[in-house]
Amino acid sequence: MTGPVEFLDTDDLIELARRLLGDPPPVRDVGLLGAAAARPQASAFGADAYPDIWTKGAALLQSIVKNHPLIDGNKRLGWLATAVFLEINGVSATAAHNDHVYELVMRVAAEDAAVEEIADRLRAMSRAPRLASSD
Secondary structure (H helix, E strand, O other): OOOOOOOOHHHHHHHHHHHHHHHOOEOOOOOHHHHHHHHHHHHHOOOEEOOOOHHHHHHHHHHHHHOOOEEEHHHHHHHHHHHHHHOOOOOOOOOOOOHHHHHHHHHHHHOOOOOHHHHHHHHHOOOOOOOOOOO
């Protein structure tokens, strides 16, 4: 991945929830949804808290799945948002095997999986960043 990271915002997450779960989406707490969208952009002491695309994606997934901003569909939205985030930043997660996605999301939901552990699994499930063509 080269260039600036593109992030999802609250409106993007609401739109993904609407497409995934219906209109209107079952938002329980828009503030938690906004916090989930903002978390991958966090910094500490002048440095990115999540230094690469996978840790940023892991933070997004963990925030949506663990904080329950929706009435229903948090795990589904968590994965969809993470996959979209990775895709818009040149990393393909769409080829990940459904069983691996399920295992990852359920582990995040049921346990205190650390961001680094989630990021390692995302890395293993994703294709290498696409390089911009010179055409």
